[in-house]
Amino acid sequence: MDDSPEFFGAADGGHAGPAPVQPYRVLARKYRPRNFAQLIGQDAMVRTLANAISRDRLAHAFLMTGVRGVGKTSTARLIAKALNCIGPDGAGGPTIEPCGQCEPCVAIGEGRHIDVIEMDAASHTGVDDVREIIEAVRYAAVSARYKIYIIDEVHMLSRNAFNALLKTLEEPPAHVKFLFATTEVDKLPVTVLSRTQRFDLRRITAPMLKDHFAWICQQEDVEAEDEALAIVAAAAEGSVRDGLSILDQAIAHADMASDGKAAIVTAAQVREMLGLADxxxxxxxxxxxxxxxxxxxxxxxxxxxxxxxxxxxxxxxxxxxxxxxxxxxxxxxxxxxxxxxxxxxxxxxxxxxxxxxxxxxxxxxxxxxxxxxxxxxxxxxxxxxxxxxxxxxxxxxxxxxxDMPDPGTLARQLESLTAGAASIAAGSVDPETSRQGQAVVPATAMSALTVAASPPPSWADLVAQVEDAGMLQAGQIMRDWVRVVALTQGSLVYRPAPGYDEDLRTELRDALSRATAEPWTVVLAEAGVEAQPSLGEAAKAQAQAERDIVRNAPLVQAAMAAFEGAQLMEDAEVAAVHERKWHRA
Incomplete structure (x- = not known):
């Protein structure tokens, strides 16, 4: 039974009604690349694929990675077209320039080809979903040259799903190709990365996005200011999809022209829409x-x-x-x-x-x-x-x-003030001339010079301050292992004592800053630079000198000569002997 409008008749004399209005397609979907020539900013990847196709060196698995909106899924579909295109005459082979007219190209472009299976790994994460792929790859393609699996957001697969896919991914049948797309390639197992040919899709530059958006506005019969397109391109942050979404919103936000036919996108309106300051x-x-x-x-x-x-x-x-x-x-x-x-x-x-x-x-x-x-x-x-x-x-x-001067300017000002103060102190500049402005040093500068001319701090005093602040371990390290090369207020240049190879700069800087409540700069001098002995080494050297004085005293020499085998005992050793006698008693 015929149920066409002509059979039933129509209110206007049997004529069919108007064609249904097609729903609006957003710019990000409407201007999705249909061939590699429309894929902007990925010339290196296109060149690699073209060489692989022309030399018949096609990998069995491809991985597209990059930030959002640079064309990962679109690239996977274009690769599927390139591998399955048969040309307008039906006799073509794989090509980097798919015709877009043959049945495989049209069906893949519309997402309905039976041999090109797209799977969203975000909603198919389990091992059962991968098991279906493993079972299906054994069968040849129905009508295409290759059976192609496009798995988007592949990093969302579970660990068990990845493990189940590994063997098939390493040695798939000759008629099967895998195309993976992901924004987080670091989450993929290394065993998967080693089995794929990886393409890092580049972030699209702002000038390239601006030119692309200008072409789209021309296709859409929309007028847009260059500055407005530049703002949209900058807000896209390298993502074509994000930029097209913003451009779509800007066109809807724009005012119509006086003739009511075209929208005019202005920079002021785009700033207002995005909440940017003029x-x-x-x-x-x-x-x-x-x-x-x-x-x-x-x-x-x-x-x-x-x-x-x-x-x-x-x-x-x-x-x-x-x-x-x-x-x-x-x-x-x-x-x-x-x-x-x-x-x-x-x-x-x-x-x-x-x-x-x-x-x-x-x-x-x-x-x-x-x-x-x-x-x-x-x-x-x-x-x-x-x-x-x-x-x-x-x-x-x-x-x-x-308006604060930078450190270099401050240093130059301090040098000039120092030179002026030295001239006054030496009497080379007449005070009356100074009062006339030829070599005037302000009181604040003189106080600064007084501070700068103060004697450098004592290393022993600084170590004592650190220990008094409760940092006993840091103080012990400073006593035993730090040889001072140069020391001024807020600055230390040192070399570690022999036998200590660790970098002490951070520990010394923190300890000195906490103890003195002032910032410190700690520098490790090069090997071979002359340095003072550490406090521990100096104390040992002084104790040894004192012992030598005692040993060389005439009375001690006479006593040791009178008593054969006599030895000079240190104070600590004497105390230990007395303690042992006390315990025995």
């Missing part, structure tokens, strides 16, 4: 931070927080701005030296007036110090119970530390 806002915040404008800085943080920008995103935006400024400086230096590479060109292309201005103002030491302070603040904000308060305090701390 570049101009980041520049103003850095300007307030460097200028010591605490009230304006906190006001900017409050405004961004009210707009929905997370405090941790504010800190990350400042870190990215400092990073871009640093790259801009390096790119300029590399350009002058003729060594500018792809990364430098990309950094220079992405820089605006704000970055150029800061790059001209700030030095490398300031940028590195800003980065360290912001990084510490970022970690605090990320784990703080109140992120907003933590972000405010972190930025204020960076603001107060931003």
């Amino acid at each position: 570049k101009s806002v980041q520049g103003r915040m850095l300007e307030d931070l460097l200028g010591g404008k605490g009230a304006a800085l906190l006001d900017g943080v409050e405004q961004q927080y009210a707009l929905g920008v997370e405090p941790v995103a504010l800190l990350r935006g400042q870190m990215e701005l400092v990073h871009r400024i640093t790259l801009h400086q390096l790119a300029a230096t590399a350009t002058e030296a003729g060594l500018k590479g792809a990364r430098g060109e990309a950094a220079a292309a992405a820089d605006g007036d704000i970055v150029e201005q800061f790059a001209a103002r700030l030095g490398a030491a300031q940028l590195h110090r800003l980065w360290q302070l912001l990084l510490k603040g970022y970690e605090e904000v990320r784990t703080a119970p109140d992120p907003l308060v933590a972000a405010q305090m972190a930025l204020l701390r960076v603001m107060h530390a931003a």
